[in-house]
Amino acid sequence: MNPSTLASPTLLSVDGLVGVVFLIMVAITIIGGLIACNSDRLVRSVAGLVVCFIGVAGLYFFLNSPFVAMMQILIYVGAVAVTISFAIMLAAPEENKKIGPPSILAGPLGFATAALITGGFTVLALKTEWHVYKKLNDGSMKTIGLQLLTDYSMVFEVVSIVLLIAILGALVIAREGRDN
Amino acid sequence: MSVLGIYNELNTYLVIGAVLFGMGIYGMVTRRTLIGMLIASELVLAGSSVNFMAFNRFTAPDPVTGQVFALFIMAIAAAEAAIGLSIIIAVYGHFKSIDAEDTAQLKG
Known part of the structure; x- marks a missing residue:
């Protein structure tokens, strides 16, 4: 976007360390999301959701809005995750009891759908020429x-x-x- | 552009948002319990929020609009979680199960 940042920063400069922190935040987000949608136990899934939301809050810091990052941690990590854990404690005493085997098609079909949507959005984002407007x-x-x-x-x-x-x-x- | 400078690129955030959205869709399709589906839908909302915030930072003329939109998404997500979880608790009290296959009838 900004031509002045196109020069590649070295690892130990300020820009390089900021880049390292950004990569850590992206890794936290992706790993948390994977735990949230893949783990067998719902409690672990909520923990993964919390990790993912903390990573997303870090991304909001990089997007110049510390206010929304704070609200993300307050509302999602503080309220929504706690509410979901309460619902798990109230309504899911038999986590391990599987009622019949899951369908064989669900995993591959779900993965195919998700890969198609993600790939489509990615191609759309990379191919489009976004116009930059002057900030008000x-x-x-x-x-x-x-x-x-x-x-x-x-x-x-x-x-x-x-x-x-x-x-x-x-x-x-x-x-x-x-x-x- | 090295890998350490990608935090200043719009496309990075768009790809992250797409990945979060895709993980949410995957969770919604494969999860069998209602709470798992709710958790996956929170991932979808987070992915769309990241997209809004990225466009807000890089392209939008008024950098407040996207932040206000993200705040409203959070409010709606909180309301959705509260309503959804109370419905799940009511369904559990009726069917003694939150498996999506068991709770297939509308009759109360």
Whole structure:
């Protein structure tokens, strides 16, 4: 993108070390995702999801938005992963009991679908010539806060209502059948 | 361009997002329990968020839009996880199983 960064950095310069940290973050993301979608036990799968989300938060730091990275760790690692682990503890006591053998076709077909989609997106991304536009502002945390309460205030309120309804709905649904 | 400089390339992030999306799709197809499918769908959402943030950083004129979009994706994902998990707990209370093959009837 930026021509000034095209010179290849050496390993021990600042740019080189930043590149090393980036590669570590990518490795954490990919390994966490592989654990999340491949492990037999659901608890390990949630742990892999946490590892993957921490890697994604690192990628957000590299994309110039520490605010979204912090929110990623707070919301996903702090809330969503804990909620999923609670659901596993409440609803999956028999992890090892397999109800019949899994279908032989599921693994290869799933892999083929995923490889096709990933390959398609990759080819699309590499072949397209993306246009770069001039930045209007710096995208800092202060700008996000200002725009969230001015330009995006309607969406902000709608999302708040969606979250409120989700909480109430989750309470109502999970409470059903508790009496008997 | 050496391998240490790829963190400043748009295509790197797009490929990472595509890989996360593909892993989520693979998990959704192969998982047999409902919670496993929910975990895989979180991977899909993470992949799309990475794409939004990459375009936000490299091409978009207003660098706030993508970050706000990623925040809204997080909010919707949290709501989806809460609703989905309470449905899973209700289904477990009814069927005593969260295997997707067992819970095939709509009758309550």
